[in-house]
Amino acid sequence: MSDGGFQGVRRRVSKKPSPLGGFMLRRRHIGLIFIIALLSSACGGKSSTEADSVESPDGGGPDSGEPASVTYYADVQPVLQQNCVRCHQPGGLGAGDFTDPSVVSALAPAILGAIDSGRMPPPVSDPDCQDYVGSEHLRLPAASRDIIADWIDEGQALGDPSDAAPPVVVETELSDPDLVLTMPEPYAPTFADPANPGNEYRCFALDPGAASGRSITALAPIVDAASLVHHIVLFSVPTAELTAEERDPQGFDCIEAMGTFGQDGVIAAWAPGMLPLRIPDGMGLKIAAGRSLVMQVHYFANGIEGGTVYDQSSYAFELSDDASPAIVTTVGNTSFEIPAGAADHTDGGTVPNPDQDLRLVSIFPHMHELGVTYDMRIRHSDGSQTCLVQGSYDFNNQLTYQFPSPISFARGDELSFSCTWDNSGGDTPVRYGERTDEEMCYFFVTVGR
CATH class of the missing domain: 2.60.120.230 (Jelly Rolls)
Known part of the structure; x- marks a missing residue:
């Protein structure tokens, strides 16, 4: 194991002392939706007999003669509402509309196969290590996986629509931001990099406007083209060090932005399903005068031809003039x-x-x-x-x-x-x-x- 520490590795290293004093100055060596695999190719397919028997006339499983103990409306739909529809819905980044029971019934074996293979949901930190905001939407409990498996085994009965759970409303945006910064122009990703087919990392420089010299106490993106936006990383960088290419309103290619801007410039990273990031207890992230914000957007083609769909996403902020420094x-x-x-x-x-x-x-x-x-x-x-x-x-x-x-x-x-x-x-x-x-x-x- 190597000794860890803090050290600048960017080409743009801040020389300013840390507002938190000695701990942050002891620097030695330093010591981001879903990428959807085609659900139809996932393991766990059913036999033709099972596939042809979605629901028996009495609402039970095939040849059961009794109502199914697990149904779509009472059991499966709440799981999907809680963990899946953040991406798998009309206009979302995930394949298939999981708010439609007929779609879920058709894709059920593939959904279970994607869960069992570890591809869905995408891996996140284990809340049993330390809980975090939004973990209930980002992590699928084993019991929820078993509900889907039991539903398939019992014949995928729909059950009574009156048993349906109300939609899970996840407040992913700030309700009353002090400032919204938007990409300078609409941009249509081209997905032209042969080394990263179907993916494009594009950065957009944003004038911080009213955020300059103030502290961010909460932030969240306002995603425009949800079917394309895979994740977003927000950086703070010295304005004077932005090149002419990096100031282009159409943005610039930046798959390596984490290395270029990341060492002393990362503010936050976002992916679908995350709740707004709030800095608690009167603390805030100060945007010093003379710095700009750079928004790195990872676009995922999602079956869309390059250059045909435009995005003009934004980032929203709550601000403070007297927050203690974080x-x-x-x-x-x-x-x-x-x-x-x-x-x-x-x-x-x-x-x-x-x-x-x-x-x-x-x-x-x-x-x-x-x-x-x-x-x-x-x-x-x-x-x-x-x-x-x-x-x-x-x-x-x-x-x-x-x-x-x-x-x-x-x-x-x-x-x-x-x-x-x-x-x-x-x-x-x-x-x-x-x-x-x-x-x-x-x-x-x-x-x-």
Whole structure:
């Protein structure tokens, strides 16, 4: 394991002291919907007899003679409302309309196959490690998986529509923002990169306007073309260092934006289903004068021809003039080497807190395409531990995990972190780097006093 710490690795490293003092200045080495596989190709298909028997006349399973104990309206529909329709609905990013029982009935074996293969829902941090805001929508309990399996086994009875659960309303946008910043112009992704078919990473520079010199206390995107927008990462960067290309109203290609802007500029990462990010207890993320915001949008083709659908998404903010400072700081390791052919290589480190009591608000884990799992926890001075984030990693489903209440990180404690990668298909070692064919092990931690 490598020692961890904080260190600038961007080409645009801030020279300003940290508002949180010595802990953040001890820097050595550093120490993002769904990508939908075709549901029809998922395992778990039914025999032709089962497929032809969606519902018996009495509402029970095939040849049951009795009403089914598990029905769509009473049992399956609430599961889908809670965990799936954030993407799988008309105009959403996921394949199929899971609000339509006929669609769900036809796709049921494929849905179960996608769950059992681990592809759906996309992996997120385990709330049993540490709960986070919105976990009830992002993580599918094993009992919910079993409801779908039992429904299929019993013949997929629809049951009584009066048993249907009310729609689950997930407030993914701020209801009364102080400021909304919108992409300068509508943009139609072309998906022209042959190395990333069906995907495009596009960055748009935004004038912070009224946010300049103030603190962000809450933020959330307003997604325009939901069928295309896979995830969004928001950065703060020095305005003077934006090039002419980066100021283009049509944006610029930026698949490696995390390496370019990420070290001292990450504000938050969003994916469908996330709730607004709120900085609690009077804290805020200050947007210093002379900085711009850059919004990286990952577009996913979703069967749409490049250049035909336009997006003009926005980001909304609640602002404060007197919030106490919180910052997003980077914890990680840049000294690792993943051996060629290694299927399960782990590296990480520790970062001590020598001199002040802090509070952790949220964590955004980040690796590249070889990333498999991550873990971060506090090792307290009394020998106990507090798990912070832990789970399987998906480069295409990167999230900021916001804790319901800030977590104490006291003087004398240390952060312990690790990343695991799978390079079993590689014939050369892989080291730290900004390109997506290189790797990272970062945790962007929002921290305040």
